[in-house]
Amino acid sequence: MEYGVKMPRQPKFSRDDVLDAARDAVFEHWRSATVSHVTSRLGAPSGSIYHRFASREALFVTAWIRSVRRFQQALTTIVEIPDPTEAIVETALHIPRFCRQHRKDARMMTLYRHADLLTTAPPELREELAGLNTPVATAIAALTRRRYGRVTNHGLAVMRLACRDSPYGIVRPIIGEAIPAWIDDAVRATTGALAGLPDHT
Amino acid sequence: MEYGVKMPRQPKFSRDDVLDAARDAVFEHWRSATVSHVTSRLGAPSGSIYHRFASREALFVTAWIRSVRRFQQALTTIVEIPDPTEAIVETALHIPRFCRQHRKDARMMTLYRHADLLTTAPPELREELAGLNTPVATAIAALTRRRYGRVTNHGLAVMRLACRDSPYGIVRPIIGEAIPAWIDDAVRATTGALAGLPDHT
DNA sequence: TCCATTCTAGAGAAGGCATTCTAGATGACG
DNA sequence: CGTCATCTAGAATGCCTTCTCTAGAATGGA
Known part of the structure; x- marks a missing residue:
């Protein structure tokens, strides 16, 4: 923990949670998996996705x-x-x-x-x-x-x-x-x- | 040629022309091939596609x-x-x-x-x-x-x-x-x- | 010539989707 | 308790694509 760095709010959804949800959405919908498939699985708003990943493509490629x-x-x-x-x-x-x-x-x-x-x-x-x-x-x-x-x-x-x-x-x-x-x-x-x-x- | 059947206008684009264009669009864009990729290859308006095929999906599946x-x-x-x-x-x-x-x-x-x-x-x-x-x-x-x-x-x-x-x-x-x-x-x-x-x- | 049929032509409606934006919540730290 | 960084929240935006709809052109028979 670096000096002067404020501890941020605890993430409610970890990066792996998001990737898991993306993977599950792909398992079900394959190529037609959408960002809202991911958010509804996760119970998260789209903001939580786009806070971590630059785009839909970046999310799925990372997964x-x-x-x-x-x-x-x-x-x-x-x-x-x-x-x-x-x-x-x-x-x-x-x-x-x-x-x-x-x-x-x-x-x-x-x-x-x-x-x-x-x-x-x-x-x-x-x-x-x-x-x-x-x-x-x-x-x-x-x-x-x-x-x-x-x-x-x-x-x-x-x-x-x-x-x-x-x-x-x-x-x-x-x-x-x-x-x-x-x-x-x-x-x-x-x-x-x-x-x-x-x-x- | 059946009795009473009027001779229609000659098609400018044959069914195979359209399917060829669809196949070529897929060769280049694969799954992201769109109807306008097909029409621009064909030099045809979208009406000519939808006159023959019920939907985008019907076109690609037929091809x-x-x-x-x-x-x-x-x-x-x-x-x-x-x-x-x-x-x-x-x-x-x-x-x-x-x-x-x-x-x-x-x-x-x-x-x-x-x-x-x-x-x-x-x-x-x-x-x-x-x-x-x-x-x-x-x-x-x-x-x-x-x-x-x-x-x-x-x-x-x-x-x-x-x-x-x-x-x-x-x-x-x-x-x-x-x-x-x-x-x-x-x-x-x-x-x-x-x-x-x-x-x- | 007129008509029926089948086609081209393309503007634009409609819908779905990714993405952005603003507001507010949370928690650590001084 | 105030501040700051980080996160959730989700409504709003705007793009892109499919698909519809109307107009008009070509063709051959009556």
Whole structure:
């Protein structure tokens, strides 16, 4: 607490409360979620939203970023699994598992694509978005090196498919619903097959 | 030309012209495509749109249906490929190939999910939407029977993954852009692996 | 030529939504 | 108890979009 800084009034709604409400509104209305959906869930006036976030877009993008970070949290430990092939498969399996345990965050993550946000998001969030992908990129690069003994562009592309795009494609149609256990078998099969590809064309 | 029917004025904009403009607007603006994006591309006033389509939603959903039908056109011949495994893999490969040759239609198809439209689309289109999936369902069922010798629910689910969800997941991040040739190798690998799974848990 | 039909044309009504603005409440601190 | 920073509160504003409505043009038959 700094000298001379008056202690402000206690917030009735925390920043996370607002983001939770945004996430819940998206879970229910997806792309047509409005600011008033958020305020009515929160029981707050629109002023409380705009006091913290510059715009509707800033609110939803911030909530999206929070969900992405939650997804990334487990990655670093998974990548350290001793056996390379197991590390690859477990990275891929993290996707259906996360979707099972964090249904709302998972659905929130489907709202935007990272590449699109880099150019369309509110300027004040661009910098954060630019660095957002590094944990995943680092993990993929580490897995690529461990799998092939070197890192080529094609090797990286294959590993992205194996650990990210392919498992995501498998769960995508049912994100937000229950994910059956056998989906994990399907992920094991596809990721195993992709990890078997060579790192050159 | 029926008796007593007066010949009307020639349309300046055909139905397909309007749908093309809608598809192009979606290619550029995706979900935020508006009716005025469409009219300005077409060089037409909004009246010409609303003369043919009941609402903005009816226009875009109709364009979506047209793209889906174009995708389905090649399916029936592919399924008839003699070797079952080859038929399965070629069905899956139809997805990256279609995305390569019909970039705008492919992107248009990402605008809605069939399951959502069944409940949210304008009522006059519901019936058409209800029957839209049958060509794909028929193809998947045929492939399931040929692969396993019988049709179980789990077998169908695996085959949907192999022929549709998995390859779609692989191309999805790059739909609208150029699809590299090696993507087909990845699809072959994953679809082959999934088709190798048994039809029971 | 006149008429019925089908279309283009575009101004503007209507509605929904994000956003702003002003007032007031709250709490820490001197 | 007064002051200040921070927050709640929600009515009011203004924008943007969809959609309607009226006028008029093109076409071919009677």
